[in-house]
Each structure stands twice: as C-alpha cells, then as structure tokens.
Amino acid sequence: DGGITQSPKYLFRKEGQNVTLSCEQNLNHDAMYWYRQDPGQGLRLIYYSQIVNDFQKGDIAEGYSVSREKKESFPLTVTSAQKNPTAFYLCASSIPHGGGAGYTFGSGTRLTVV
Amino acid sequence: AQSVTQLDSQVPVFEEAPVELRCNYSSSVSVYLFWYVQYPNQGLQLLLKYLSGSTLVESINGFEAEFNKSQTSFHLRKPSVHISDTAEYFCAVSLRSSASKIIFGSGTRLSIRP
Numbered sequence: 001d002g003g004i005t006q007s008p009k010y011l012f013r014k015e016g017q018n019v020t021l022s023c024e025q026n027l028n029h030d031a032m033y034w035y036r037q038d039p040g041q042g043l044r045l046i047y048y049s050q051i052v053n054d055f056q057k058g059d060i061a062e063g064y065s066v067s068r069e070k071k072e073s074f075p076l077t078v079t080s081a082q083k084n085p086t087a088f089y090l091c092a093s094s095i096p097h098g099g100g101a102g103y104t105f106g107s108g109t110r111l112t113v114v
Numbered sequence: 115a116q117s118v119t120q121l122d123s124q125v126p127v128f129e130e131a132p133v134e135l136r137c138n139y140s141s142s143v144s145v146y147l148f149w150y151v152q153y154p155n156q157g158l159q160l161l162l163k164y165l166s167g168s169t170l171v172e173s174i175n176g177f178e179a180e181f182n183k184s185q186t187s188f189h190l191r192k193p194s195v196h197i198s199d200t201a202e203y204f205c206a207v208s209l210r211s212s213a214s215k216i217i218f219g220s221g222t223r224l225s226i227r228p
Contacts, residue, residue, distance in 0.1 A: 006157075033215075040123065042204065042220035043158075090157055100146045100165045100208075103216060105157035 002027045006091050006106035012114050013078065013085060021076045021109045023091035030096045032074035033103065036060060037088040046089075049074055050096055078111065086113050116141035118207050120219035127195055128227050135190040135222045137205030147188040148206040148216065149179055158204060164188065175199075200226045 004025040013019045023032065031050045035043040045058030049068040063082025068074055074093075078085045088110050092103040121136040139145065146165055150158040162173040169181040179190045188205060205219040 004157075040220070043218045045215065048215065088155075092158075100163070100210075102148055102160050102163055103158075105150075105159070107157045108155070110155070 004091055004093055004104055004106035006089075006109050008109060009107070011109055011111045013111060014114060016080045018077055018079050019111065021078070021089055021091075021111070023074045023076065023106060024072055025074075025091075025093045025104070025106075026072060027093055027104060028071070029093035029104070030071065031094045032068070033092040033094075034058075034064075034066065034074070034076045035090045035092065037090060037108075043090065046076065085111055087111060116145060116207050116209060116217055118205050118217055118219035120205050120222050122222050123220065124223045124225065126225045126227060129197055130194045132193050133191065133195050133199075133224065135203050135205075135224065137188045137190065137219060139186050139188065139205075139207045141186075141207065141209065144210040145207045146210060147179075147181060148208075149173075149177070149188070149190050150204040150206060150218075152202045152204065152221075154201075161190075161203070195224075195226050197226050197228065199224060 007022045033048040034046040044060050046064050047066045049055035065077045090108050091106040094103045095101050117140050119138045127133045148163045149161040151161045152158045162171045164171050164181045172178045177192045202221045202223045204221050206216045208216040
C-alpha cells in the first residue's frame with residue numbers, strides 16, 4: 001500500500017545536538033511538507049518542497065533545515081539553533097499544488113529534548 | 115490571504131448525542147474546504163472535503179459538513195457520536211486558483227463521555 005513513513009516514532013535530543021527526522025513516501029507525489037504541532041496551536045508549516053532539489057521556508061523555518069535530493073524523501077534536521085524543539089512533527093505529501101486532492105500525512109515523530 | 119477559524123478548542127459531549135464542530139474561513143476567492151481527524155499520537159487523516167457541486171458532503175463514518183458560501187462556514191456535524199470519535203478535528207482551506215498550500219485551523223478536541 002502507498003503511504004508516508006516517518007521514523008523514528010519517538011526521538012530524544014540532548015541540548016546542542018542536531019537530529020534528523022526521516023520522511024519517505026511511495027505515492028509518487030511531487031510535493032512534500034513538514035509541520036510542527038504543539039498542544040493548542042494546531043499545525044505550523046516549517047518547510048515545503050514542490051519539486052526535487054527545490055524547497056521553500058514556511059512560517060517557522062528558523063532552526064530547521066531540509067533537503068530534497070530524491071522525490072521520495074524529505075528529511076528534516078532540527079539544529080541546535082532551534083531553542084524549543086520539543087514537539088510532534090508531521091510530514092505530508094500531495095500532488096503538485098495540492099489543491100483539491102488534499103494532503104496525505106505520516107504518523108508523526110515525537111521529539112523530546114532531554 | 116485565506117485563513118481558517120475553529121471557534122471551539124474543546125467540545126465535550128455525551129455518547130450518542132449530536133455534535134457540531136464549527137469552522138469559518140475567510141478568502142476573497144473560491145476555495146476548497148477540508149476536515150481532517152487526528153487520533154492520539156497519530157497523523158492527520160482526511161475525513162471529508164468540499165470541492166464543488168452539492169454543498170453537503172459526507173464521510174463514511176457518519177460525519178457530514180455543509181458548505182455555506184454566504185456565511186463562509188463549513189461546520190462538521192454528526193447526529194450521534196460514539197466513543198471512538200474521540201479525536202482532534204482540523205478544518206482546512208486552500209485556494210482553487212493557485213491551489214498550493216493548505217491552511218489549517220487550530221483544531222477542536224472532541225471528547226466523548228459515556
């Protein structure tokens with residue numbers, strides 16, 4: 001079955017450490033997205049990519065970085081510059097300019113700073 | 115720019131009672147509208163969507179939503195809820211013309227009491 005796989009499900013980060021969250025899809029979608037979810041704040045867009053080798057900052061990109069070297073993969077790195085990284089991270093994909101097709105989401109990665 | 119407002123952050127109801135989750139949007143152009151559901155520690159799943167045609171759309175598990183253009187609303191309803199409906203519900207909008215990013219509301223947590 002086609003879908004989006006996020007790994008790991010739970011991740012712990014020490015202060016000052018960079019960590020990378022994986023997102024892989026086999027839906028043949030061109031567009032991919034990363035969201036951060038905090039209690040009571042809904043979803044906030046971190047980065048998105050409409051095509052391979054191209055990506056744009058979302059609303060809260062500071063302290064994060066991404067790459068899009070393959071259509072299937074859109075990893076997110078949480079850098080030490082992100083001062084409050086504890087959150088639930090969601091990856092999504094869609095056809096280009098998703099519009100009426102909506103997004104398909106992964107099951108999320110919960111990141112905790114220890 | 116378009117925006118989405120979910121008027122209630124939490125809605126507690128008794129099992130088998132009816133429920134309405136309210137959603138208003140603002141946009142100067144035509145939009146697509148969505149409702150997503152998120153069960154605890156999972157990603158978002160598309161519940162239903164309005165693209166065009168009949169203003170009343172239904173999901174397979176008994177939810178329905180009605181697009182009201184004059185009131186710019188897309189409220190979600192279910193005549194009789196079940197314990198398994200306990201989840202967070204997100205309303206979302208995207209523009210028909212550019213159909214790029216989907217904008218999400220802040221979510222409504224539906225809790226069902228036995």
